[in-house]
Amino acid sequence: MDDGLKGVPPTTLADLLGREQVMDIGIRPLWDAPRVAGPAYTVRCPPGDNLMLHAAVYRAEPGSVIVVESGDVDHALAGGNVCAVAQRRGIAAFVVDGVIRDLGEVREARFPVFSRGVIPIPGTKNALGELGAPARVGGVLVHPGDIVVADEEGVVVVPAARREETLRAARTKLAAEAEESLDAWEENHRARIEKALRDRGFTG
Numbered sequence: 001m002d003d004g005l006k007g008v009p010p011t012t013l014a015d016l017l018g019r020e021q022v023m024d025i026g027i028r029p030l031w032d033a034p035r036v037a038g039p040a041y042t043v044r045c046p047p048g049d050n051l052m053l054h055a056a057v058y059r060a061e062p063g064s065v066i067v068v069e070s071g072d073v074d075h076a077l078a079g080g081n082v083c084a085v086a087q088r089r090g091i092a093a094f095v096v097d098g099v100i101r102d103l104g105e106v107r108e109a110r111f112p113v114f115s116r117g118v119i120p121i122p123g124t125k126n127a128l129g130e131l132g133a134p135a136r137v138g139g140v141l142v143h144p145g146d147i148v149v150a151d152e153e154g155v156v157v158v159p160a161a162r163r164e165e166t167l168r169a170a171r172t173k174l175a176a177e178a179e180e181s182l183d184a185w186e187e188n189h190r191a192r193i194e195k196a197l198r199d200r201g202f203t204g
């Protein structure tokens with residue numbers, strides 16, 4: 001778990017890092033999970049098969065976010081027992097470009113899962129994929145060790161090499177925002193909006 005970046009909302013990180021580091025809107029929390037942050041343990045599963053995700057559960061370090069490229073929404077990558085074992089082994093969350101099953105069990109256990117949804121049909125365990133290779137999830141290329149920050153606002157990937165600079169910039173931004181009253185924010189906001197309108201010839 002990355003305790004530093006866990007304190008930073010994805011909205012702040014998105015402002016700093018830009019669209020290319022933000023997963024698409026299909027990767028959503030499956031229940032009202034708390035914010036999670038941790039280093040990515042990357043997995044690539046062939047469509048319809050979940051063997052490599054299940055293998056990753058026993059190989060990822062505690063605090064890791066298991067991030068899975070699958071490209072399949074017809075077969076579940078994991079179910080209640082797999083999520084329970086991952087939770088017991090200290091995995092912080094699953095972020096999967098695919099679907100899971102047994103949502104009721106996962107929600108009851110309070111294991112954070114961010115995915116494209118649920119389906120009751122399980123995948124097979126016949127095909128080798130890859131562990132520890134770059135994985136494209138929600139449109140973002142995730143490298144092993146990148147920091148994944150996820151909550152109800154979405155999922156942002158902080159490149160490992162930019163962790164410290166991003167954390168510093170985020171703390172500075174959050175501190176400045178905390179000191180600004182709503183009245184001051186509104187005044188500055190209105191001035192910016194009116195200037196933008198004038199610059200574009202709007203006279204209404």
